[in-house]
Amino acid sequence: MTWTRSALGVLALGTSALLLTGCGASGDGGGGGNGGGANDGTGEITGSIEIAWWGGDARNEKTNAVIDMFVEANEGVEANGQSADFQAYFDRLNVQAASQSLPCAVQLQGRQLNDYTSRDLLLPLDPMIESGAIDVSDIPEAVVDAGRGEDGNLYFLPYGAAYDAVGINTTLAEQAGVELPEEGYTWDDFVTFLEDAAAGLPEGTRAIDSNGGRPNFFIGWTQANGKTLFSEDGKLGFSQDDLVEYWTMWEDLREAGVTETAERTAEEPSGPDQGYFANGQLMSDTIPGNALTPVTAVLEGKGEGHEVTTIAYPSGPEGSGNALYPSGFAIPASCDNVPTAAAFVDFFTNDMEAGLVFASDNGAATNTAVLEAQLADPELSETKKHELELFQEIVANDPPTIVFPPGYQATFEAAFRQAYEQIAFGNQSVEEAAAAFIEQANAGLGG
Amino acid sequence: MTQQLAPGIIADAPGSQWSKGTRSRSKRREALVALLFLTPWLIGLVLLTLGPMLYSLYLSFTDYDLLSAPTWVGLDNFVEMTTDPRFLASVGVTLIYVAVSVPLLLVVSMLVALLLNSKMKFLTGYRALFYLPSLIGASVAIAALWRQVFGDEGLLNAFLAFLGIEHGSWVGNPDTALGTIVVLTVWAFGSTMIIFLAGLRQVPGELYEAASVDGAGPLRRFFSITVPMLTPLIFFNALMGTINAFQAFTGAYVISGGTGGPVNSTLFYTLYLYQRGFAQLDMGYASAMAWLLVLVLAAFTALFFWSSRYWVFYGDK
Numbered sequence: 001m002t003w004t005r006s007a008l009g010v011l012a013l014g015t016s017a018l019l020l021t022g023c024g025a026s027g028d029g030g031g032g033g034n035g036g037g038a039n040d041g042t043g044e045i046t047g048s049i050e051i052a053w054w055g056g057d058a059r060n061e062k063t064n065a066v067i068d069m070f071v072e073a074n075e076g077v078e079a080n081g082q083s084a085d086f087q088a089y090f091d092r093l094n095v096q097a098a099s100q101s102l103p104c105a106v107q108l109q110g111r112q113l114n115d116y117t118s119r120d121l122l123l124p125l126d127p128m129i130e131s132g133a134i135d136v137s138d139i140p141e142a143v144v145d146a147g148r149g150e151d152g153n154l155y156f157l158p159y160g161a162a163y164d165a166v167g168i169n170t171t172l173a174e175q176a177g178v179e180l181p182e183e184g185y186t187w188d189d190f191v192t193f194l195e196d197a198a199a200g201l202p203e204g205t206r207a208i209d210s211n212g213g214r215p216n217f218f219i220g221w222t223q224a225n226g227k228t229l230f231s232e233d234g235k236l237g238f239s240q241d242d243l244v245e246y247w248t249m250w251e252d253l254r255e256a257g258v259t260e261t262a263e264r265t266a267e268e269p270s271g272p273d274q275g276y277f278a279n280g281q282l283m284s285d286t287i288p289g290n291a292l293t294p295v296t297a298v299l300e301g302k303g304e305g306h307e308v309t310t311i312a313y314p315s316g317p318e319g320s321g322n323a324l325y326p327s328g329f330a331i332p333a334s335c336d337n338v339p340t341a342a343a344f345v346d347f348f349t350n351d352m353e354a355g356l357v358f359a360s361d362n363g364a365a366t367n368t369a370v371l372e373a374q375l376a377d378p379e380l381s382e383t384k385k386h387e388l389e390l391f392q393e394i395v396a397n398d399p400p401t402i403v404f405p406p407g408y409q410a411t412f413e414a415a416f417r418q419a420y421e422q423i424a425f426g427n428q429s430v431e432e433a434a435a436a437f438i439e440q441a442n443a444g445l446g447g
Numbered sequence: 448m449t450q451q452l453a454p455g456i457i458a459d460a461p462g463s464q465w466s467k468g469t470r471s472r473s474k475r476r477e478a479l480v481a482l483l484f485l486t487p488w489l490i491g492l493v494l495l496t497l498g499p500m501l502y503s504l505y506l507s508f509t510d511y512d513l514l515s516a517p518t519w520v521g522l523d524n525f526v527e528m529t530t531d532p533r534f535l536a537s538v539g540v541t542l543i544y545v546a547v548s549v550p551l552l553l554v555v556s557m558l559v560a561l562l563l564n565s566k567m568k569f570l571t572g573y574r575a576l577f578y579l580p581s582l583i584g585a586s587v588a589i590a591a592l593w594r595q596v597f598g599d600e601g602l603l604n605a606f607l608a609f610l611g612i613e614h615g616s617w618v619g620n621p622d623t624a625l626g627t628i629v630v631l632t633v634w635a636f637g638s639t640m641i642i643f644l645a646g647l648r649q650v651p652g653e654l655y656e657a658a659s660v661d662g663a664g665p666l667r668r669f670f671s672i673t674v675p676m677l678t679p680l681i682f683f684n685a686l687m688g689t690i691n692a693f694q695a696f697t698g699a700y701v702i703s704g705g706t707g708g709p710v711n712s713t714l715f716y717t718l719y720l721y722q723r724g725f726a727q728l729d730m731g732y733a734s735a736m737a738w739l740l741v742l743v744l745a746a747f748t749a750l751f752f753w754s755s756r757y758w759v760f761y762g763d764k
Contacts, residue, residue: 414726
């Protein structure tokens with residue numbers, strides 16, 4: 001044997017050094033100038049830009065097709081796309097923001113916008129609208145305003161307005177012998193609907209996912225019941241009692257076997273086209289209104305003849321429980337090719353051909369001309385038509401646009417899920433978890 | 448997240464057979480040449496490792512959100528750790544993981560190494576096969592596959608149902624989720640096993656022969672010859688395994704979908720560090736956590752080396 005103490009020591013130290021540096025060099029100081037002065041987005045449209053968005057396969061395909069059209073329409077322009085799942089997308093965006101390497105066109109939503117505006121990472125688009133680089137003449141003013149930050153500047157141009165809807169597997173509902181809730185139904189009606197269905201559903205299926213840990217329904221519930229989600233200073237606007245009432249409702253459903261189990265919900269893959277609803281194992285779930293098309297496609301692929309539809313969220317004494325979530329492209333302050341980026345933002349939102357190719361994949365097109373053209377298209381699929389019509393129905397009820405404070409995604413969403421998990425797995429009472437959540441959320445919100 | 452233990456360069460003490468003048472001149476030139484060849488590595492060390500490390504040490508005393516300038520907060524980050532429930536949960540999960548996965552990994556790789564050290568047909572083929580998992584074990588694809596194996600509708604439950612046993616999800620249950628990651632770690636035993644196998648090959652055959660002549664059975668031979676002769680490698684593998692386990696990340700990240708759930712049951716230290724740093728943009732806190740990990744690892748390593756004098760047998764002594 002020739003293992004000597006020193007040789008082994010060197011080997012061990014060398015290897016551990018490699019392991020320790022395995023995480024790679026990070027955090028290179030950040031800082032850097034954001035450059036002063038307004039950029040009006042005029043200039044030569046040439047060179048290359050990066051474009052980033054979130055979404056599944058179907059959206060990637062459509063977005064790439066639009067990018068190809070943009071490149072074709074503008075000689076000398078190169079554009080590269082990068083996409084990821086919703087959650088992973090924002091993790092990556094933060095890293096890119098820190099290293100000043102944000103793509104020139106980044107897709108954003110109101111839920112995260114103020115994380116970026118509060119740190120001056122985005123260019124105001126107003127000067128580009130004034131200069132004519134970006135056209136907003138076909139977009140309703142109220143919708144454009146949804147892209148404004150806390151300081152009133154426009155930071156992303158909404159191209160699509162999404163909403164959350166209740167997806168219903170009508171095949172399963174029929175088997176369970178229940179009628180779909182009628183327009184204007186309340187939360188009580190909804191709970192009764194779920195309980196009735198649970199009794200008659202075939203084995204291996206449940207009435208709804210365990211939804212206590214997801215903010216989507218909670219936002220709808222607060223709107224319907226006239227509660228405030230966030231106060232003026234960016235903290236929580238609802239009380240502990242409100243949250244206890246809400247979580248108790250879900251716990252009762254879960255314990256009665258109406259919802260999916262805590263275990264299965266914990267391991268459910270993210271993305272509306274990956275989850276149990278898209279697999280035909282749930283009679284209903286909250287899904288983005290525009291997910292009806294991909295979910296229908298997944299269920300068709302399974303060939304079990306399941307059909308799905310969407311209905312609006314339950315209402316309450318204070319009216320509709322629906323909210324609009326516009327998405328659009330923003331241009332980071334670190335972008336070195338603003339004219340091309342502005343041209344892309346304009347193209348994506350306003351170009352008729354592009355709009356028809358993208359087909360309101362991420363919420364109904366905000367450009368009214370594009371939306372009308374889509375609705376008039378005889379080849380529009382039934383599901384897409386339903387998505388757009390439900391959008392119009394929801395818009396007719398004057399839904400609010402919620403201003404999400406900085407830290408919403410990182411603090412509120414994560415802590416909300418964790419707190420409800422503590423209840424569902426029996427570690428904490430509803431009251432304990434609600435108190436802990438409120439303390440944790442208020443500590444992290446409002447920047 | 449960039450840390451490094453001091454690299455050990457052990458040079459032999461110079462002899463002095465020759466006259467000092469010529470000796471020192473050629474020596475100096477040799478040193479220069481050596482430095483020249485080392486330059487690429489030195490530049491890398493200083494720019495890519497030491498620099499960021501020192502910067503992260505500074506950041507650990509600041510409040511830094513990645514996107515705006517850091518502000519000095521002294522020891523606040525370290526004080527916060529003592530009352531942060533998720534931090535404490537991550538420490539608990541990591542310690543359990545280290546305590547369970549490292550011994551298991553050592554035992555399993557030793558057993559496989561013993562098996563592969565015997566004389567049988569197609570031995571090289573088996574060896575390659577057994578090594579294979581460790582090549583892919585750390586990959587995202589395998590961790591994703593793990594969800595399919597241990598999920599509610601996974602392979603394992605299908606097999607159990609075949610035997611008539613009903614079991615819920617292994618990944619979605621807080622009591623078993625960590626176990627699935629331990630299994631993933633142990634499954635990738637290849638490199639540890641190869642090191643043991645190399646050691647087994649070097650144990651002199653005459654020792655076994657002599658022991659057999661004296662009437663020692665296989666168990667006795669294993670514990671009195673094989674294990675003592677292998678202690679340097681057991682030491683090495685245990686140390687590497689421990690350092691590795693403290694830094695486990697990929698499996699937990701992929702299997703839990705980045706959440707560390709259910710109920711923090713797979714919230715590894717590095718996963719929480721990542722969440723604080725890159726999701727919640729608390730780079731100062733994340734840096735403080737990274738440095739605490741460095742200190743703990745350094746302490747563990749020192750403890751290992753100190754203890755080795757009592758149980759590690761070196762051939763050269």
